Amino acid sequence: MNLELSEVQIAIVENKLTKMGLDYLPLKSEYLDHICCQIETELGEGQTFEQAIYVVFEAITKDELKELQQQTILFTNQKSRRMKKLLFVFTCSLVFMTGGLFFLKGEKNIASVQLPSPEMMAENSEASFLSKKNLKICKEDFFIEMNSKNQAITAQDPPDISPLNKDFKMSSGFGMRTHPQFKEKKFHKGIDFMAPTGTPVLATANGIIFKTKESESGYGHHIIIKHDEQFSTLYAHLKDIMVSEGQAVQKGAVIGTVGSSGASSSPHLHYEVIKKGKRVNPMAYCKP
Amino acid sequence: MLAKQLIKGTLTTIILKLLDEHGKMYGYEITQHVKTISEDQLVLTEGALYPTLHKLEAEGLVRTKKMIVGKRTRKYYSLTAKGKKATVHKLAEFQAFINTMQLILKPKTSSS
Numbered sequence: 001m002n003l004e005l006s007e008v009q010i011a012i013v014e015n016k017l018t019k020m021g022l023d024y025l026p027l028k029s030e031y032l033d034h035i036c037c038q039i040e041t042e043l044g045e046g047q048t049f050e051q052a053i054y055v056v057f058e059a060i061t062k063d064e065l066k067e068l069q070q071q072t073i074l075f076t077n078q079k080s081r082r083m084k085k086l087l088f089v090f091t092c093s094l095v096f097m098t099g100g101l102f103f104l105k106g107e108k109n110i111a112s113v114q115l116p117s118p119e120m121m122a123e124n125s126e127a128s129f130l131s132k133k134n135l136k137i138c139k140e141d142f143f144i145e146m147n148s149k150n151q152a153i154t155a156q157d158p159p160d161i162s163p164l165n166k167d168f169k170m171s172s173g174f175g176m177r178t179h180p181q182f183k184e185k186k187f188h189k190g191i192d193f194m195a196p197t198g199t200p201v202l203a204t205a206n207g208i209i210f211k212t213k214e215s216e217s218g219y220g221h222h223i224i225i226k227h228d229e230q231f232s233t234l235y236a237h238l239k240d241i242m243v244s245e246g247q248a249v250q251k252g253a254v255i256g257t258v259g260s261s262g263a264s265s266s267p268h269l270h271y272e273v274i275k276k277g278k279r280v281n282p283m284a285y286c287k288p
Numbered sequence: 289m290l291a292k293q294l295i296k297g298t299l300t301t302i303i304l305k306l307l308d309e310h311g312k313m314y315g316y317e318i319t320q321h322v323k324t325i326s327e328d329q330l331v332l333t334e335g336a337l338y339p340t341l342h343k344l345e346a347e348g349l350v351r352t353k354k355m356i357v358g359k360r361t362r363k364y365y366s367l368t369a370k371g372k373k374a375t376v377h378k379l380a381e382f383q384a385f386i387n388t389m390q391l392i393l394k395p396k397t398s399s400s
Binding site (some may be wrong): 004010033034036037038064067071072 | 359
């Protein structure tokens with residue numbers, strides 16, 4: 001029995017992979033080879049081609065394949081990040097030479113940062129946690145840069161796109177409002193977009209996933225991306241979180257889906273832009 | 289099967305070590321090797337393997353070569369000089385980690 005796949009058989013496998021959404025070329029031929037190898041192994045164990053293809057494809061889900069592809073693209077894109085990192089280290093050494101101004105400035109930043117007035121009890125602990133973490137990073141950024149490979153946080157363009165692909169109705173703006181659940185006047189630290197459950201949520205600028213948390217109160221399932229020294233963005237009440245802490249993401253990458261987790265009464269995305277530890281109006285950072 | 293979290297941190301080390309031993313390898317070959325050597329304890333999924341391989345390539349630790357094998361294109365990975373250095377470093381680092389873990393886990397021998 002011939003254990004090597006014929007051209008026709010390979011074409012069948014390739015067709016199946018394409019249908020499942022594999023379209024990133026540097027990965028495609030390689031993955032095709034991988035799957036063909038698996039099928040050939042099955043053939044070696046006495047299965048027919050039809051049985052083998054069934055067994056192998058049963059073990060792959062569309063989502064896994066998508067995830068694999070997304071991860072591969074992300075990692076490959078980090079090549080250019082290395083150059084940026086070098087540049088960053090160079091800049092930092094310059095700053096060091098000018099007499100540790102960097103740290104003085106960092107201290108000043110810390111002093112001027114004020115905790116935003118908390119929206120609700122659950123978010124309160126979250127907010128102070130976030131701000132504390134931010135402060136810590138202000139000071140230690142430099143060392144984080146040196147320690148972690150591939151995770152250089154270099155200056156980025158500020159977030160400038162909407163976190164949702166299409167235009168969705170904004171149900172609640174930035175600023176004072178009566179909280180829909182708690183019926184109290186509170187400061188709303190971000191903006192809410194009404195969107196159906198499962199709508200993809202996009203990273204609004206390049207950055208590193210700073211935090212992912214599956215909380216059942218407050219922000220619910222949420223993600224914080226650190227873009228650079230200045231900017232972070234927060235995406236709350238998600239259904240799915242599709243990234244993990246420490247991962248690099250590109251602007252426009254899907255990081256999760258809209259849901260109604262935490263203190264939320266209907267599916268929506270709560271989006272915050274944090275500039276130097278302070279909440280700012282995200283509308284100013286969403287180009288139409 | 290070993291816990292995912294445990295494998296995650298050692299993936300790069302495993303891949304570098306295998307490439308160091310075998311010269312050039314392709315993706316499927318790596319997964320099979322890991323499976324055999326670890327006596328089925330460690331299963332390297334494609335989802336973990338390929339992103340790591342592409343990352344190593346982007347970092348300049350491995351180089352790739354495409355070859356026609358039978359009727360398919362196969363991508364082989366091998367270490368660069370930088371990758372060889374990194375392997376030595378990673379292995380030493382990991383060995384040190386194992387030693388430390390052993391100190392922690394080793395049952396105390398009563399001195400009395």
